[in-house]
Amino acid sequence: MQPLNRIDGVVYPDAEKARFYTGCGAWERRTMGQALRDAAQIAPDQVAYVCDERRITFAQLDAVTDRLAAALRKLGLRLHDRAMFQMGTNIETAIALFGCFKAGVIPVCSIPQFREIEIGTLAKLTQPKGYFVQKDAGGNFDLLSFAADMAKRHDIPHVISTGGETVEGVHTLDDLCAESLPALDTSDEFSAGDVAAFQLSGGSTGVPKIIPRFHGEYLAHGRDWCNQYEMEAGNIGIWALPVLHNAGMLFSIVRAVIYPATTVLMPRWDVARYFDMIEREKVQFAFTIGPHAPAIASYPHVAKHDLSSLKMLFTLMGAESIERATGVCSTNMFGITEGLILTGTPGASAEIRHGSIGMRCSPHDEIRILQPGGINELPVDEVGELCFRGPSSLQGYYSAPDINAVSFTPDGFFRTGDMVRARRIDGELVYCFEGRMRDNINRGGEKFGTEDIEHLIARHPAIADGKVVAMPDEIYGEKACAFLIAREGCTLPTVKELGAFLLEKGLAKYKLPERIESCDSFPVTRVGKLDRAALRALIAEKLAQEASK
The missing domain is CATH 3.30.300.30 (ANL, C-terminal domain)
Structure with missing residues (x-):
């Protein structure tokens, strides 16, 4: 599906590729906002999100985000205006994101840890007209005052806050969501082929690289990943990491509306509470990365918790120690914001789940292991650079022609800079992570x-x-x-x-x-x-x- 309205600086898939991926189902034919409306019709009373003691159903989420979308347009935000995000892991972030999706406002998926350098660079690149900020998401750092200052410096007219007292000239999310306005009809403004969000790539330079993710593409990407774990409607997952990361968006935002599925959000990491919430909410799927993985594997009181609801736990690395500690089927995986996910599956052997980062999620993903910096493909069992193209592959970083010129092979495979080795295990072609080429x-x-x-x-x-x-x-x-x-x-x-x-x-x-x-x-x-x-x-x-x- 082709976009209804293009954005200068965004590289879009060509028409032939769009027809193919839409026709074979590798892209969804709906927007993120429509996916929420569909979820609300299918399961209106099902809980969409749990956070601390608060719960919100899909019907409630759909209604409040309709009001927010209309309020954003009334405020002055227009189609494809950008909005900076510095918010935590909570229901307010989900509301703000879906409000933007419905209004056609594009979230710039920043994180609360960013300061003057990162926000300043992003603001210059994206020229945002809105700024969503959670005052208390920065710990002891006053994010609201910081956001108000950055908005003045970079001419961002609308700051919207959550989490405590606000300051003069700043709107509150609650006030915007309380407005009673006619629902928007954006059917002739943007479609599944338009940009939904600007995600960020970590990399070897200090300049943030911006990755456009498209409505239908993003929905299908999350679907193909989660289908690998045999997820179903009504499944409950837990998320204790930033929602605005690519992984957080896929698991806690996209996954929620695709099935529909419940997500337990943890604003603050605490390993004991993590296990408490799994037990209390009867969580079936858990995803973790980074320092959380060893904390889970080394938690000394696992036996005190009823984990019988858990079907699968997935992590970037450390699945073997987690499975040994919890007794729950666990797998390693690999994900990159530029559009590829590799993972083991529940039915895969322990050698695949623990000894590799798994296999591709979409049958349309093409993977090559190339000689580093070159174009010669290496055979199975040799270490080389992971390169890929497929339905969710980056088409090009936003407004970065010089970077794009060196980021792809001549035939369009994205160069990850990650070193992997392909192996055949149990008849499956899987991949083992061997390190990185670049200096990030x-x-x-x-x-x-x-x-x-x-x-x-x-x-x-x-x-x-x-x-x-x-x-x-x-x-x-x-x-x-x-x-x-x-x-x-x-x-x-x-x-x-x-x-x-x-x-x-x-x-x-x-x-x-x-x-x-x-x-x-x-x-x-x-x-x-x-x-x-x-x-x-x-x-x-x-x-x-x-x-x-």
Whole structure:
């Protein structure tokens, strides 16, 4: 299906591809808003979301988001205007998202951890007209005051807040949802082929890359993934991570309306409460990543909880230890916002579920393992770069022609920069993750590049030069380590001092280096370029030596 209204800077699938994917069912023929309306008709009294002690049914969610969509248009937001999001994991976020989907306003899926650098860059790229913010989503950081300040700096006319007191000139979500206005008819404005959301990609640079996700494509992507776990209407899932991440959108937003299905939302992570909620709500499907996985696997009181409702638990890595600890069928998986998901299935052997990241979800996904940086395809059992194309593949980053020029093979396969090895296990072609080519860091599921950190480090008066690389961590998978060269006659800052300096410059807290290594020079390759691999190996070896003492 072709879009009714195109956005400059968005790369759309060509007409032939659109006809094929729509015709074979690889894309849905409806919008996100229509999917919610359908869910409300099918199961009006079923609970859509549970959060703490609050519940909302699909009929209630449909009605309140109709009111919000109309209120957003009355406020002055128009078709395909962008809205920045900095909200937490709660029902208000779901309401705000579906209100935008129905109004044709495009959420820019930021996260509460972003600060001046990230929000400023996104604002310049997307020119948002709205800003949804949850005051208390930033912990001790006042997100509302921050959002109001950023809105002034970047000429964002409408700030909408939830979670506590507001400030002058800021609208509240509750007030907008309380307005009684005629429902919108947007059938001639946008369709399943139009942009639903701007998702963000973590990468090797400090500049956020924006990924347009389309209504029908996004719905089908979530459907094909969740169908791998044999989900059904009425199933209950639990989500304890950011809703605005791509995984959060697919599991807690798309999954909810596709089936329809109930989602238990956890605003704050607490492993004991996680198990309590699984038991209380009779959760059947649980998804976790990053530091939550080892916390689940090491929770000492699993036996005290009734987990008999759980059918499947899926995680990016660590499925074997989770299954051993809980007795629940668990699988590793792989997901990338650019449009590919790989996963094991309930019927797969433990070797597949635990020893790989699984297999493709859509029969239309094409996967190639290529020689890194090249176009030669490698045979099974050889390690190479994971490249793919398919119904949910990125067509091109938003307004980024230079990046797009190097992100795809000549025949349209997206280059992930991830190294994998294909294997045949039990007759299935599965994939094993072997690391990354690029220099981004994955701290508990938050991926970020090092360019912006190094740029700010260079401003420190005591530092002559600094490079940041990933170092291994048992809980978060990776953390940032800074290799620093001191200016002559100066003493390098401590980790705490450097962190305070970077925070003051506007860097997000989760990007802060958590270890400093002093050095006189940086290793280089044979052609004289910085050898980041050598720096990563150096800190990994040092950490291993320290752990063995």
